[in-house]
Amino acid sequence: MLQINDIVTTYGAIEALRGVTLEANDGEITCLLGPNGAGKTTLMMTIAGVLHPREGSIRFNDESITNSSSSDIVKKGIALVPENRLVFPEMNVRDNLIAGAYSRLSKDKAVVHEDIDALYHRFPRLKEREKQLAGTLSGGEQQMLAVARALMSKPSLLLMDEPSLGLAPLVVEEVFQIIRELHQDGTSILLVEQNAHMALQVANRFCLLDQGQVTFSGKPGQLAENELIQRAYLGGKQAS
Numbered sequence: 001m002l003q004i005n006d007i008v009t010t011y012g013a014i015e016a017l018r019g020v021t022l023e024a025n026d027g028e029i030t031c032l033l034g035p036n037g038a039g040k041t042t043l044m045m046t047i048a049g050v051l052h053p054r055e056g057s058i059r060f061n062d063e064s065i066t067n068s069s070s071s072d073i074v075k076k077g078i079a080l081v082p083e084n085r086l087v088f089p090e091m092n093v094r095d096n097l098i099a100g101a102y103s104r105l106s107k108d109k110a111v112v113h114e115d116i117d118a119l120y121h122r123f124p125r126l127k128e129r130e131k132q133l134a135g136t137l138s139g140g141e142q143q144m145l146a147v148a149r150a151l152m153s154k155p156s157l158l159l160m161d162e163p164s165l166g167l168a169p170l171v172v173e174e175v176f177q178i179i180r181e182l183h184q185d186g187t188s189i190l191l192v193e194q195n196a197h198m199a200l201q202v203a204n205r206f207c208l209l210d211q212g213q214v215t216f217s218g219k220p221g222q223l224a225e226n227e228l229i230q231r232a233y234l235g236g237k238q239a240s
């Protein structure tokens with residue numbers, strides 16, 4: 001479904017991705033693990049078209065999206081739930097959801113409102129807080145809103161950048177429950193997670209990124225969890 005081939009993404013002179021190759025398969029949860037600064041967010045933003053790679057190619061459903069704009073990529077079926085759950089703080093919950101559907105708002109406005117009602121079934125707390133400004137929601141509620149907003153574009157591939165970051169354990173459970181449900185409903189997911197233990201419970205495949213390069217990719221169970229966690233967070237170096 002998604003083929004990333006040897007991409008290099010830079011910030012000025014800094015090479016944040018130094019030849020990344022990986023695949024995400026249709027219907028699967030692919031989990032991306034790696035230490036701080038490994039390039040995980042840069043990779044997500046490059047796939048979403050927020051950043052453009054200097055070299056390499058990205059294909060989605062056998063079509064090149066390497067130089068597509070972020071709005072075209074949303075139209076093709078990829079949505080990003082950004083790191084730090086960037087909701088629009090000065091807009092209420094409902095307007096944040098409407099904003100998530102901007103790629104199809106002009107065509108089917110009525111359907112957009114039906115879709116919001118459908119999402120409220122999955123996220124009842126968002127319905128309760130429909131008129132509340134997003135910036136005043138709790139961290140967990142903002143994460144739910146960030147996921148719900150991304151779903152408004154009806155993605156077939158959802159990119160989730162550290163959705164559990166900074167959330168209490170019970171809320172983390174809720175986030176992972178939503179990830180499982182979306183997967184069961186047929187959405188493919190590329191998930192960046194610091195919580196490797198939780199991530200590996202849902203992942204069909206995982207990939208380690210370190211210093212802008214993929215250092216391992218395989219299926220859960222191919223590496224012992226303690227070795228994997230060590231490599232994911234210490235970048236392959238042995239703890240002293």
Ligand SMILES: Nc1ncnc2c1ncn2[C@@H]1O[C@H](COP(=O)(O)OP(=O)(O)OP(=O)(O)O)[C@@H](O)[C@H]1O
Nearest residue numbers: 011014016034035036037038039040041042043083
């Ligand atoms: N806007 C920017 N300008 C310059 N360098 C940047 C910028 N954004 C990221 N970088 C650098 O690119 C590298 C990769 O950063 P990135 O945010 O992709 O890492 P990450 O794996 O998502 O880390 P974390 O786990 O902390 O979120 C880092 O060295 C970072 O300092």
Ligand SMILES: [Mg+2]
Nearest residue numbers: 040041042083
């Ligand atoms: Mg990041």
